[in-house]
Amino acid sequence: MADRLLTLEIFRYNPLTPNIPPRMQAYQLRETPGMSLFIALNQLREEQDPSLMFDFVCRAAVCGSCAMLINGRPNLACKTLTQDLPDKITLMPLPVFRLVGDLSVDTGVWFRDLSLRTESWIHTDKTFEAQGLEERMDNPTALSIYEAERCIECGCCIAACATANMRADFMGAAFLNRIARFLIDPRDERPAAQVFEVVGTDEGVFGCIGLMACDDLCPMEIPLQGQLAFVRRKMALAGLWGK
Ligand code: SF4
Ligand code: FES
Numbered sequence: 438m439a440d441r442l443l444t445l446e447i448f449r450y451n452p453l454t455p456n457i458p459p460r461m462q463a464y465q466l467r468e469t470p471g472m473s474l475f476i477a478l479n480q481l482r483e484e485q486d487p488s489l490m491f492d493f494v495c496r497a498a499v500c501g502s503c504a505m506l507i508n509g510r511p512n513l514a515c516k517t518l519t520q521d522l523p524d525k526i527t528l529m530p531l532p533v534f535r536l537v538g539d540l541s542v543d544t545g546v547w548f549r550d551l552s553l554r555t556e557s558w559i560h561t562d563k564t565f566e567a568q569g570l571e572e573r574m575d576n577p578t579a580l581s582i583y584e585a586e587r588c589i590e591c592g593c594c595i596a597a598c599a600t601a602n603m604r605a606d607f608m609g610a611a612f613l614n615r616i617a618r619f620l621i622d623p624r625d626e627r628p629a630a631q632v633f634e635v636v637g638t639d640e641g642v643f644g645c646i647g648l649m650a651c652d653d654l655c656p657m658e659i660p661l662q663g664q665l666a667f668v669r670r671k672m673a674l675a676g677l678w679g680k
Contacts, residue, residue, distance in 0.1 A: 440467065440468060441467075441468045441524055442465055442466070442467060442468070442524070443465065443466045443467075443468050443477070443519060443524055443525075443526060444463055444464070444465055444524060444525045444526070445463070445464045445465075445466060445477065445478075445481065445526050445527075445528060446461050446462070446463050446525065446526070446527045446528070447461065447462050447463075447464065447489070447527075447528045447539065447540065448460075448461060448528065448529045448530060448539060448540065449461070449462045449489075449539055450536065450538065450539065451490070451538040451539070452536060452537075452538065453538070461527075462486075464481050464485055464486065466480060466481060468519050468520070470520075471518065471520075472518065472519045472520070473514070473515055473516065473517060473518055473519070474503075474507065474514035474515070474517045474518075474519065474526075474528075475493055475496055475503060475514050475515040477519055478491050478493075478514065478528075478540075479493075489539055489540075490537065490538040490539035490540060490541045491503070491505070491514070491539060491540040491541055492537075492540075492541045492542075493514070493515060495515070496515045497515065497516075498513050498515060498516040498589070498656060498657075499589060500589065501513075501544070501589035501590045501591030501592070502544075502591075503515045503591075504531055504544075504591040504592050504593050504596070504656075505528055505529065505530060505531060505540045506527075506528065506529040506530070506531060506532075506596070507522070507526065507527075507528060508522065508523075508526060508527050509527065509529075510597075510654060511531060511592070511593035511594075511596040511597050511654050512593060512654070512656060513591060513593075513656045514528075514540075516656065528540055530542050531544070531592050531593070531595075531596040532596050532602055533547075533592070533595050533596055533598075533601050533602060533605075534547055534592055534595075534596070535547075542592070544590060544591070544592040547592070547595075548590050548592075548611070551608060551609075551611075551612045551615075552615075554608075554635065555608070555612055555615060555616060555635055555636065556627075556635075557615050557619065559619070559622065559624050559625050560625055560626055560627040561624055561625065561626050562626065572624060574623065578621060578622075578623065581621045582618055582621050582622055584659065584660075585614050585615065585617055585618035585621070585659070585664065586618060587657050587659055588611055588614055588615070588657065588659060589656075589657060590611065591656060592611070593654050593655060593656055594609060594610040594611050594650075594651035594652075594654065594655050594661060595609040595610070595611060595651075597650035597651055597653075597654045598610065598648075598650060598651055599646060599648055599650070600644045600645060600646055604640075604644065606640045607640055607644045608636065608640055608641050608644070609651070610645075610651035610652070610655070610661040610664075610665065612636075612641075613636065613641065613642060613645075613661070613664060613665045613668055614659060614661055614664045616632065616636050616641075616668055617664040617665075617667050617668050619632070620632065620667070620668065620671050629671065629672075629675035630675060633672050633675060636668065636672075637672055642665060642668055642669050642672065645665060647662075649662055
């Protein structure tokens with residue numbers, strides 16, 4: 438497979454120059470062994486087109502900034518090898534998020550807004566003691582929180598979600614996962630009713646139509662439908678027994 442001539446069809450549009458309409462631009466590139474899309478895009482920018490816009494920070498599936506539509510599916514460019522793709526590769530920016538230019542989108546503002554809307558922090562009346570002992574937690578609880586915390590906020594689940602594509606106010610799987618994380622955490626003293634007032638709505642758990650693309654396409658393989666089911670279960674318990 439090495440030594441193939443790859444054709445990369447890349448979406449081009451710069452919102453700062455609206456007089457130039459959006460278009461697809463084709464580039465050709467000789468594949469090298471172990472080439473990732475991160476390497477391919479950097480090579481294109483260095484050798485063929487310095488105006489190409491895309492985002493990378495960590496190059497190791499940690500920062501979430503390189504997510505894009507790769508042959509129509511949201512994924513991280515830094516962990517996608519060209520050898521796993523056909524000779525012709527189409528790259529588009531993630532939908533739903535504000536386009537910065539070409540393949541670069543602004544996921545930060547979107548995630549920040551939702552963090553504020555869902556109050557994604559521990560609510561407690563306890564005073565923080567910087568020198569105090571760390572609060573103990575049993576292992577299964579700590580592991581469940583860790584599972585939810587593996588989200589790198591790449592936005593793939595949001596871009597893949599039919600509801601999020603149709604409705605700007607839908608929280609999406611990443612945030613229902615975040616809500617699950619705080620419901621599990623015994624340090625968060627928020628009454629359940631306060632949480633469900635925000636997420637027990639059409640913008641929250643009831644907006645999901647169960648197509649499961651989020652679960653299929655999360656590059657971190659977080660069980661997103663399981664997290665959604667957990668939030669719904671907690672809500673039902675809160676409704677029945679006030680737990
Ligand atoms: Fe990305 Fe998965 Fe987090 Fe969604 S839940 S933002 S797909 S890591
Ligand atoms: Fe950080 Fe790809 S560059 S996740």
